[in-house]
Amino acid sequence: xSEVAARSPMGNRxxxxxxxxxxxxxxxxxxxxxxxxxxxxxxLFSFNxxxxxxxxxxxxxxxxxxxxxxxxxxxxxLHTALFQTLRLAxxxxxIAVPLGVAFAIGIDRWRGRIAAxxxxxxxxxxxxxxxxxxxxxxxxxxxLLSFVHxxxxxxxxxxxxxxxxxxxxxxxxxxxxxxKEYEEAAMDLGASPVQALRRVLLPLLYPAIFASAVLVFxxxxxxxxxxxxxxSDASTEPMAVKIFNSxxxxxxxxxxxxxxxxxxxxxxxxxxxxxxxxxxxxxxxxGAGPGFGDFAAEL
Amino acid sequence: xxxxxxxxxxxxxxxxxxxxFWPSFAAPGSLWLLVLFAVPFYxxxxxxxxxxxxxxxxxxxxxxPIQWYPGTFRDVLGQIFGTNAFLGPxxxxxxxYVAMASAICLLIAYPVAYYVARYAGRRRGMLLxxxxxxxxxxYMMRMLAWVNLxxxxxxxxxxxxxxxxxxxxxxxLSGRPIxxxxxxxxxxxxxxxxxLFAGLDRIDTNLLEAARDLGANRARTFARVTLPLSKxxxxxxxxxxxxxxxxxxxxxxxxxxxxxxxxxxxxxADSVGTPGQGTNAAVLVLILTVILIIPMLYxxxxxxxxxxxxxx
Numbered sequence: 001x002s003e004v005a006a007r008s009p010m011g012n013r014x015x016x017x018x019x020x021x022x023x024x025x026x027x028x029x030x031x032x033x034x035x036x037x038x039x040x041x042x043x044l045f046s047f048n049x050x051x052x053x054x055x056x057x058x059x060x061x062x063x064x065x066x067x068x069x070x071x072x073x074x075x076x077x078l079h080t081a082l083f084q085t086l087r088l089a090x091x092x093x094x095i096a097v098p099l100g101v102a103f104a105i106g107i108d109r110w111r112g113r114i115a116a117x118x119x120x121x122x123x124x125x126x127x128x129x130x131x132x133x134x135x136x137x138x139x140x141x142x143x144l145l146s147f148v149h150x151x152x153x154x155x156x157x158x159x160x161x162x163x164x165x166x167x168x169x170x171x172x173x174x175x176x177x178x179x180k181e182y183e184e185a186a187m188d189l190g191a192s193p194v195q196a197l198r199r200v201l202l203p204l205l206y207p208a209i210f211a212s213a214v215l216v217f218x219x220x221x222x223x224x225x226x227x228x229x230x231x232s233d234a235s236t237e238p239m240a241v242k243i244f245n246s247x248x249x250x251x252x253x254x255x256x257x258x259x260x261x262x263x264x265x266x267x268x269x270x271x272x273x274x275x276x277x278x279x280x281x282x283x284x285x286x287g288a289g290p291g292f293g294d295f296a297a298e299l
Numbered sequence: 300x301x302x303x304x305x306x307x308x309x310x311x312x313x314x315x316x317x318x319x320f321w322p323s324f325a326a327p328g329s330l331w332l333l334v335l336f337a338v339p340f341y342x343x344x345x346x347x348x349x350x351x352x353x354x355x356x357x358x359x360x361x362x363x364p365i366q367w368y369p370g371t372f373r374d375v376l377g378q379i380f381g382t383n384a385f386l387g388p389x390x391x392x393x394x395x396y397v398a399m400a401s402a403i404c405l406l407i408a409y410p411v412a413y414y415v416a417r418y419a420g421r422r423r424g425m426l427l428x429x430x431x432x433x434x435x436x437x438y439m440m441r442m443l444a445w446v447n448l449x450x451x452x453x454x455x456x457x458x459x460x461x462x463x464x465x466x467x468x469x470x471x472l473s474g475r476p477i478x479x480x481x482x483x484x485x486x487x488x489x490x491x492x493x494x495l496f497a498g499l500d501r502i503d504t505n506l507l508e509a510a511r512d513l514g515a516n517r518a519r520t521f522a523r524v525t526l527p528l529s530k531x532x533x534x535x536x537x538x539x540x541x542x543x544x545x546x547x548x549x550x551x552x553x554x555x556x557x558x559x560x561x562x563x564x565x566x567x568a569d570s571v572g573t574p575g576q577g578t579n580a581a582v583l584v585l586i587l588t589v590i591l592i593i594p595m596l597y598x599x600x601x602x603x604x605x606x607x608x609x610x611x
Contacts, residue, residue: 129546
């Protein structure tokens with residue numbers, strides 16, 4: 001060992017088991033730069049004073065609301081898109097999360113072949129590419145459930161179908177880590193199944209429910225394929241579709257501004273979700289309590 | 300009645316519920332998915348094996364399987380595999396692009412996940428947040444960012460020309476496979492990092508120390524212990540990025556838009572919107588589903604196994 005060290009200091013350094021993994025470390029910083037810088041640059045250019053999305057011409061809020069025609073605030077197209085996105089996200093979250101949570105609780109205890117089949121169906125809907133779900137639903141609304149017209153209603157039905165598996169998976173993971181002991185203790189102490197569920201299990205599930213609501217909301221904001229196929233006309237096209245339609249066609253920084261607004265909405269939501277998560281896990285805090293990492297891990 | 304109750308009590312670990320109690324919780328979600336997820340595949344079958352309205356050119360589904368008309372299906376298969384196979388190249392291209400993009404994803408994601416799981420220390424929480432950040436940034440925005448950067452007067456071309464690496468701007472956004480593949484990598488890599496991180500984080504460090512104590516060096520410890528133990532996570536990560544890539548058409552549309560790079564997703568997206576092509580779209584959706592059924596079943600069964608193991 002010492003011979004090797006004497007012969008080559010480099011070899012010695014490589015033999016040290018506690019050597020810092022500098023190459024790996026620089027690799028991860030490069031990765032982070034690659035993953036975040038392009039978006040940061042796009043955000044930066046939403047504040048550009050000129051029309052260019054690659055030459056900096058000074059700071060301005062022109063593309064947000066100052067420009068009387070082309071800004072997000074004054075362009076009725078972009079305006080409608082923003083509200084369509086938020087409407088769909090809220091509607092979908094309100095329905096998909098309770099459906100998913102109830103499903104997770106039920107399927108966790110319901111044994112047998114029918115339960116296994118429904119569980120399989122749910123997992124399959126989780127991994128099915130969105131394009132397949134979107135196109136199949138388009139055929140359904142055109143041929144079978146033709147009373148559902150394309151537009152907000154069809155988009156909502158499609159989004160819930162696509163999103164319902166997320167709360168199921170998050171809540172089931174949480175239920176596995178909780179175990180059944182608390183509920184059984186409650187019932188040994190005389191609670192009925194419904195009471196045990198409401199007073200014991202549900203409060204324990206709040207963090208997971210919260211996390212899945214945040215996830216579903218943010219995922220709907222991000223959704224593109226389903227909302228595009230199931231939209232009726234320009235008035236029901238949400239933000240992601242607008243970005244897609246004009247990214248290669250009429251590029252003004254207003255598009256960047258719209259995307260930045262989407263980004264800010266998601267980030268606000270996470271902060272809100274994190275606050276809610278801290279609140280709903282306040283009984284579990286030891287020392288510093290669950291940090292953002294735990295919240296992220298819940299997702 | 301009493302006896303049934305007692306038997307159920309014994310099976311459920313000492314707690315008695317009415318028989319309908321738990322099924323009633325799962326019923327609404329199950330029925331929702333039955334009507335809007337499972338039944339739609341029958342509708343697609345009926346459209347794919349149906350006919351086309353001679354006047355309006357819209358697909359007419361045939362609900363009775365006995366009367367299914369296989370003509371369109373045969374035609375599309377002929378266009379993929381036959382002599383005049385103009386749909387063949389997009390299919391091959393899809394496999395090639397997805398394989399390349401998933402492989403690049405793995406090569407980048409593995410070291411990143413490995414570092415965060417093993418060496419991040421106090422910075423672990425912050426790094427995890429940064430790794431998850433792309434989830435919260437809309438996919439379209441991330442692609443828009445690259446459209447901005449890769450344009451003819453975008454920052455990439457400007458830096459390349461100012462460094463005299465290229466004489467005149469490169470048309471990155473018109474039909475270049477490399478742009479599409481890297482776009483797919485950029486779009487889906489976060490989905491791979493998380494399962495890899497979870498898998499690597501679960502590995503018991505005692506096993507690594509044991510390997511070192513027994514004389515294995517770093518590389519050998521990695522190759523003989525860490526890598527085999529993370530095999531499941533690698534497979535799960537590959538499947539979870541490959542599945543949406545197979546159904547992706549918008550990355551291609553935004554970053555290339557040329558038929559030279561079109562994939563199965565583009566074929567489906569284009570035929571859905573074209574009058575008279577609805578039946579073809581249904582056939583292509585069926586073919587894509589059949590292609591993907593094995594990776595999907597693999598993912599479902601491996602998560603099912605993990606759930607059973609954790610619930611004991």
